[in-house]
Amino acid sequence: NAGVTQTPKFRVLKTGQSMTLLCAQDMNHEYMYWYRQDPGMGLRLIHYSVGEGTTAKGEVPDGYNVSRLKKQNFLLGLESAAPSQTSVYFCASIKMNTGELFFGEGSRLTVL
């Protein structure tokens, strides 16, 4: 039972490079989220999606783009990475009848 899977788990980038983080969920959840976790700041919402083909901005969307072409996948892109985007990124999906978020194991990104 995979749940929420994130790839890659680790990545080192140079400033200005681009990359995409992939999130896949096999629970048929409608809503999906991307959070970033930084020390002392908890988790902050970057973007979210309430269904296939729809996305919306969260609390800290600048420098990121997302796409939800398929219900089970939610992609987070960095077009031109900056050191301030060094963080651990978590994808989550929600089970609507319980309100419970299911998280992936995280993707640690370092931007040099």
Add this chain to the structure above:
Amino acid sequence: AQSVTQPDIHITVSEGASLELRCNYSYGATPYLFWYVQSPGQGLQLLLKYFSGDTLVQGIKGFEAEFKRSQSSFNLRKPSVHWSDAAEYFCAVGAVQGAQKLVFGQGTRLTINP
């Protein structure tokens, strides 16, 4: 704007001692309240949640939390901690309806002394 404050960044308790982790929230409507736990290198796992009804809620691993509307608090408790409870704990608040955009507190790191 909604917010969550966890006043204690780091707490150390002895194994077998009782535990209380504090959480205060600011929210303009009826909130959903959650506690999540994160073990090192892992994602977050739901401990318990409050939507409505009984203000004392039971969760997994022997944890409980009490919703106090008058104090805007949702403190997490455990009568006797185990070494395996060492982790980081996050309180979160969300809307009763809508896109469920949870707002998380800063987290409290729990260390257990043997």
